[in-house]
Amino acid sequence: MTEALIDIKGVKHAYQTQAGPLPVLDGLDLSVPEGGFAAVVGPSGCGKSTLTRLIAGLMTPDAGEVWLHGQQVRGPKSTVGMAFQNPVLLEWRSILKNVMLPLEIVPTRLSRRQQEDRARKLLALVGLEGFEDKRPSELSGGMRQRASLCRALVHQPEVLILDEPFGALDAFTREDLWQTMHRLKAEEPFTAVLITHDLRESIFLADEIVVLSGRPAHTQYVMDVHLKGPRDLEHLYTRESADALNILRHQIQIAQGRAPETEAAE
Amino acid sequence: MTWQKVGVPILAMAIFLALWELLVWANGWPNYKMASPSDLWPAFWKFRELFFVMGWDTLWRTVVGLMLAVVVGVGLGMVMGFSRVMRDALYPLLVGFNAIPKATVVPIVALMFVGQHDFNTILIAFMISFFPIAVSVSIGLSTLEPEYRDILRSLGASQITVFWKIALPKTLPEFFGALKVAVTLAFIGTNLMEIVSPHGRGLGALFDSGKTNSDYPLMFAVLIALAFLGIVLYYIVVALEKTFAGWAERSPT
Numbered sequence: 001m002t003e004a005l006i007d008i009k010g011v012k013h014a015y016q017t018q019a020g021p022l023p024v025l026d027g028l029d030l031s032v033p034e035g036g037f038a039a040v041v042g043p044s045g046c047g048k049s050t051l052t053r054l055i056a057g058l059m060t061p062d063a064g065e066v067w068l069h070g071q072q073v074r075g076p077k078s079t080v081g082m083a084f085q086n087p088v089l090l091e092w093r094s095i096l097k098n099v100m101l102p103l104e105i106v107p108t109r110l111s112r113r114q115q116e117d118r119a120r121k122l123l124a125l126v127g128l129e130g131f132e133d134k135r136p137s138e139l140s141g142g143m144r145q146r147a148s149l150c151r152a153l154v155h156q157p158e159v160l161i162l163d164e165p166f167g168a169l170d171a172f173t174r175e176d177l178w179q180t181m182h183r184l185k186a187e188e189p190f191t192a193v194l195i196t197h198d199l200r201e202s203i204f205l206a207d208e209i210v211v212l213s214g215r216p217a218h219t220q221y222v223m224d225v226h227l228k229g230p231r232d233l234e235h236l237y238t239r240e241s242a243d244a245l246n247i248l249r250h251q252i253q254i255a256q257g258r259a260p261e262t263e264a265a266e
Numbered sequence: 267m268t269w270q271k272v273g274v275p276i277l278a279m280a281i282f283l284a285l286w287e288l289l290v291w292a293n294g295w296p297n298y299k300m301a302s303p304s305d306l307w308p309a310f311w312k313f314r315e316l317f318f319v320m321g322w323d324t325l326w327r328t329v330v331g332l333m334l335a336v337v338v339g340v341g342l343g344m345v346m347g348f349s350r351v352m353r354d355a356l357y358p359l360l361v362g363f364n365a366i367p368k369a370t371v372v373p374i375v376a377l378m379f380v381g382q383h384d385f386n387t388i389l390i391a392f393m394i395s396f397f398p399i400a401v402s403v404s405i406g407l408s409t410l411e412p413e414y415r416d417i418l419r420s421l422g423a424s425q426i427t428v429f430w431k432i433a434l435p436k437t438l439p440e441f442f443g444a445l446k447v448a449v450t451l452a453f454i455g456t457n458l459m460e461i462v463s464p465h466g467r468g469l470g471a472l473f474d475s476g477k478t479n480s481d482y483p484l485m486f487a488v489l490i491a492l493a494f495l496g497i498v499l500y501y502i503v504v505a506l507e508k509t510f511a512g513w514a515e516r517s518p519t
Contacts, residue, residue: 056420076422088413092435092513104431105421135513155421 011064026216039202042212081152142173309483331391343403394455402444406437
């Protein structure tokens, strides 16, 4: 395995609340090699979004270390791209101008013309050719999420952080976007961390699945997915995938504090 | 501009004036009880020069007061929108200040700055109209979803950049909504000063002199002139809104 691009070691974090400190992360480890795709699954409220904010440098942990590309993260870095469940597009800008937003912040050597070409290329890649001049309000939820992915990638970030970006979409749109992700992965050299509640999604997209325990979260289980390269949806219905899903489901139950024995007794 | 956009409001106004005329005629009211629209034009024509001079006084002082309200209102809104502590500190003060009837403030202001009529009038117009602007801007800023901030902050953008690129444009629809309310309020403020503390200037003074001379059609004509100025200013704000926040308007499909 090559040197890890994202390396998180023994991270602990607690939020200060009126009822005292609320620990959310306690001994979390995560290591993703360059070009890797890690999915993080776990029970609701186990601190998965806190993890994304730590990697993005929007927060620093109470203890432990976050490393990106051999450098410890101490603040925001322009080498990160983010997409959330809410696509948060700017309603007053066209789709093209929305995608180009990060280029207005990050120093770039591209000319204005090249920036626009880059944005158009990405939009074409996710199937939004011809929608460049539309307003976000004229697009469907799935299309807005596609545009949001383009914005996260336009400045060629090393790390793509996806915080449940497909969570609010209907099942068919979601599957379309999974395939779009594979198309993007084939064209763009990024390392990804995907937060999700959907185990099938994690198997379809990731090559490493990390199960977090209940709050305060630590790394409970890590699974390597052996389906390398682009995948078809049919892969989800193979024996291999079914076995993997069963293992993950079992791990989630342990994380939720519902051991299978107690379930059987009900 | 379609026929509907221009014709319908004009038709509605004509119907309103006709009903008014009919009401006065049917009841046989004398003009000291209620003047009819047909009395208004002669009253206006007789004092047409005064109407323009006084109308201009009212108009420019209202606009200056309103611009002051925009500057201070946006400033206060920004302070309250970005800082929880400042919001907790300033909100009760602002609400209390807003609850004071401005008619009671007029004599105080008139005494405080004796003889400064322009300043006093602008001050009252400002005091009565900045509140909705401050509240709407602070709400617009404080309800900004954290993801909007994170998108830019994660790239290393400063708070100022987040404000200019996202927070400010996103708040514009709320701001213009408040500005429409503030326009009308500023007019009330200007006239309050002109009527309660008369100094011989503005449409309020003209109204007052109509009252003193028992010229009832003149009083009604002033009311119509005020309504007219109010409509003009309101539609200027609507035009500005279309230019700067037109994106917020969804086309009906």
